[in-house]
Amino acid sequence: MARLSNQESRRSRHYGRFLVSRIPNFFLILSWVPAFLINSSSAAESVVIGSKKFTESYVLGEIAKRILTDAGIPSEHRQGMGGTIILWEALRGGQIDAYPEYTGTIATEILKSNSNMSVDQVRDSLEKLGAGITAPLGFNNTYALVMRRSEAQRLGIRRISDLRIHPELKFGLTHEFLERQDGWNPLRERYDLPQQSVIGIDHSLGYSALANGSIAVKDAYSTDAKVEQNDLVVLEDDLHFFPKYEAVFLFRLSMAARAIAALRGLEGTLDEKRMIGLNAEAERTKDYAKASDLYFGDRDVAARRPHQYIGESFPHKLTRWTLRHLQLAGLSLLLSVIVGIPFGIVASRGGAVGHVVLGFAGIVQTIPSLALLALLVPLPFFGISVRTAIAALFLYGLLPIVRSTATGLQDIPRSLRESAVALGLSPTARLWEVYLPMASRSILSGIKTSAVINIGTATLAALIGAGGLGEPIISGLDLNDHVTILEGAIPAAVLALLVQWCFDLLDRVVIPKGLRL
Amino acid sequence: MESGKTTVLIGPSGCGKSTLLRLIIRLIEPDSGSIEFDGKPVTPDNINASRRQIGYVIQEGGLFPHLTARANVLLMARHIGKPEEETRDRLQELAELTRFPQNLLPRYPLELSGGQRQRVSLMRALMLSPELLLLDEPLGALDPLVRAALQKDLKEIFTRLGQTVVFVTHDLAEAIYFADEIVLMNEGRIVQKGTIADLRFRPAHSFVSDFINAQRGIAIV
Numbered sequence: 001m002a003r004l005s006n007q008e009s010r011r012s013r014h015y016g017r018f019l020v021s022r023i024p025n026f027f028l029i030l031s032w033v034p035a036f037l038i039n040s041s042s043a044a045e046s047v048v049i050g051s052k053k054f055t056e057s058y059v060l061g062e063i064a065k066r067i068l069t070d071a072g073i074p075s076e077h078r079q080g081m082g083g084t085i086i087l088w089e090a091l092r093g094g095q096i097d098a099y100p101e102y103t104g105t106i107a108t109e110i111l112k113s114n115s116n117m118s119v120d121q122v123r124d125s126l127e128k129l130g131a132g133i134t135a136p137l138g139f140n141n142t143y144a145l146v147m148r149r150s151e152a153q154r155l156g157i158r159r160i161s162d163l164r165i166h167p168e169l170k171f172g173l174t175h176e177f178l179e180r181q182d183g184w185n186p187l188r189e190r191y192d193l194p195q196q197s198v199i200g201i202d203h204s205l206g207y208s209a210l211a212n213g214s215i216a217v218k219d220a221y222s223t224d225a226k227v228e229q230n231d232l233v234v235l236e237d238d239l240h241f242f243p244k245y246e247a248v249f250l251f252r253l254s255m256a257a258r259a260i261a262a263l264r265g266l267e268g269t270l271d272e273k274r275m276i277g278l279n280a281e282a283e284r285t286k287d288y289a290k291a292s293d294l295y296f297g298d299r300d301v302a303a304r305r306p307h308q309y310i311g312e313s314f315p316h317k318l319t320r321w322t323l324r325h326l327q328l329a330g331l332s333l334l335l336s337v338i339v340g341i342p343f344g345i346v347a348s349r350g351g352a353v354g355h356v357v358l359g360f361a362g363i364v365q366t367i368p369s370l371a372l373l374a375l376l377v378p379l380p381f382f383g384i385s386v387r388t389a390i391a392a393l394f395l396y397g398l399l400p401i402v403r404s405t406a407t408g409l410q411d412i413p414r415s416l417r418e419s420a421v422a423l424g425l426s427p428t429a430r431l432w433e434v435y436l437p438m439a440s441r442s443i444l445s446g447i448k449t450s451a452v453i454n455i456g457t458a459t460l461a462a463l464i465g466a467g468g469l470g471e472p473i474i475s476g477l478d479l480n481d482h483v484t485i486l487e488g489a490i491p492a493a494v495l496a497l498l499v500q501w502c503f504d505l506l507d508r509v510v511i512p513k514g515l516r517l
Numbered sequence: 518m519e520s521g522k523t524t525v526l527i528g529p530s531g532c533g534k535s536t537l538l539r540l541i542i543r544l545i546e547p548d549s550g551s552i553e554f555d556g557k558p559v560t561p562d563n564i565n566a567s568r569r570q571i572g573y574v575i576q577e578g579g580l581f582p583h584l585t586a587r588a589n590v591l592l593m594a595r596h597i598g599k600p601e602e603e604t605r606d607r608l609q610e611l612a613e614l615t616r617f618p619q620n621l622l623p624r625y626p627l628e629l630s631g632g633q634r635q636r637v638s639l640m641r642a643l644m645l646s647p648e649l650l651l652l653d654e655p656l657g658a659l660d661p662l663v664r665a666a667l668q669k670d671l672k673e674i675f676t677r678l679g680q681t682v683v684f685v686t687h688d689l690a691e692a693i694y695f696a697d698e699i700v701l702m703n704e705g706r707i708v709q710k711g712t713i714a715d716l717r718f719r720p721a722h723s724f725v726s727d728f729i730n731a732q733r734g735i736a737i738v
Contacts, residue, residue, distance in 0.1 A: 424568030
């Protein structure tokens with residue numbers, strides 16, 4: 001369980017890049033900041049620190065909070081708000097004042113420049129955007145290639161260049177590393193590496209593979225505690241291929257000078273070894289405040305005092321997640337029903353319009369839900385917000401309802417449709433008194449399908465910061481914490497079952513008795 | 518169509534007898550020609566008003582399965598806002614007329630037998646006291662005993678009401694039983710109109726004799 005955190009920072013950067021690379025002018029478009037990020041609770045004048053969804057960021061956020069508090073500045077820490085984009089937008093919009101970031105990420109994802117910008121270049125570019133950075137905190141969290149110490153010694157490998165004369169070595173690299181701009185392909189080119197046997201493997205499985213000799217070389221992160229725990233060596237990047245990911249605090253220039261000064265007190269105080277220790281402690285205890293105390297304890301024992309970590313209670317969190325989840329799924333379902341049934345009625349009449357309607361709903365359904373979210377994010381009205389999640393879920397829930405309404409109506413025997421006409425009922429009365437009640441079973445089953453799909457898909461909303469039961473799932477994935485994943489996954493599954501059950505009950509109310517005989 | 522009389526449309530399958538019925542109630546639009554009702558041409562504007570003057574019963578009954586027998590019968594009356602009291606009396610009257618047990622009125626179509634369903638269907642068609650009653654093989658799906666009972670009841674009802682009826686069947690015996698006038702059709706055209714005696718003894722076409730002889734074995738005239 002105590003796998004180290006830094007791959008998570010990778011993943012998080014990767015998500016950010018995933019969103020950004022598809023979205024030119026993202027920041028131009030997304031100038032407003034979502035309301036849900038606005039802190040409604042406490043003191044307006046206090047400094048708000050944000051953090052990303054991975055251990056190291058949490059720990060750094062706690063350290064910042066503590067140092068501000070110690071300096072007499074009221075502060076709070078909003079943990080694990082999301083990825084780079086969400087944090088940066090929150091910073092720009094004033095919902096947070098500072099958060100821990102890495103220079104390489106700032107260069108590539110925020111400034112969209114190349115990752116080899118110097119710290120000063122990064123600082124100058126950020127200034128135009130109203131943001132500043134501290135000097136590096138002292139550690140560089142970048143990619144590295146690692147080998148078993150014993151094997152490296154036996155083969156006499158110290159540097160990445162040394163790999164050139166060992167073409168037989170097997171590489172097991174994370175899938176992301178295989179694809180990244182600063183990953184395997186450019187690395188191989190730069191170092192002219194001859195190895196042919198390269199497989200993609202999950203990060204933690206890779207350590208096991210390395211331990212049992214299935215692979216000889218894998219990618220890792222420089223503050224990865226596993227390197228030390230597994231007695232591995234980091235190969236020297238002698239051609240300086242890997243960009244610098246110096247940890248810094250990114251802050252708003254409008255933040256109080258006292259607060260900036262306090263954060264700058266952290267500059268150069270955290271070397272890689274120390275960060276590895278803090279990460280390991282945080283993963284071991286799941287208590288980020290305690291891990292951050294370790295930082296202060298080491299430096300200044302006299303200043304240490306009992307730390308009061310008041311976390312949100314689990315029932316409280318669960319209630320919050322579930323209510324948000326129901327809000328997401330419920331509102332989107334309501335929209336799907338309001339729009340889907342009329343569309344289904346149109347579609348049931350066939351013809352060109354009917355085909356267009358069904359075709360549209362069908363195409364929307366084929367877009368992977370994650371991609372649909374990503375596609376909506378750059379649109380002016382949407383961005384990173386609850387409404388984006390609801391819109392995506394709404395579009396997703398449309399097809400089952402449109403299709404079931406259309407089929408339900410089309411399945412009404414011609415003789416009965418003609419009977420309704422022959423009686424002299426007006427078209428509206430035919431629809432409401434005859435056609436829709438007769439199609440009710442089919443329509444309801446479509447709504448049920450949509451509801452269950454929505455409950456499941458709504459977990460993805462957490463990816464764009466919209467909350468819900470996906471929040472613990474995504475956090476758990478980022479923190480590699482199975483218990484946290486289950487805190488979201490189990491309630492989500494139970495919720496889906498409950499919804500299904502409620503709809504089964506609803507069948508008895510909505511479907512006319514004559515159709516249930 | 519002669520008022521107060523029963524006209525039977527008869528002919529082989531696909532001869533257009535049902536189509537003619539569907540044209541009358543405008544389930545399909547004529548390619549050419551016109552249909553007049555009460556001396557006025559039927560147009561899309563007055564179509565629903567005309568339809569309410571016409572009762573229509575089909576082979577499977579055409580009852581809406583989600584409505585009870587009562588609701589099926591009262592559907593149109595409620596739609597056009599007839600007073601509750603009036604419709605209740607009318608329903609009772611119709612139930613007696615069609616010999617439909619009142620205690621079965623709250624049942625759904627699926628809970629009724631085929632014959633009972635056709636009685637409900639007839640009640641529905643007669644609810645608004647239509648000028649014209651169209652019956653499209655109303656007894657076609659019933660077993661012989663039920664069919665015979667219903668034939669008898671139907672004929673009685675038509676006589677009692679003095680109802681103008683157009684009755685479609687492919688069964689000559691049934692046609693003879695009901696018809697004041699028989700219209701024999703083939704391939705979309707009327708071959709001969711008249712009494713069974715006209716058809717039998719004064720056939721207008723060899724097809725008429727062929728059609729009648731094909732159903733020999735039934736005591737004709």
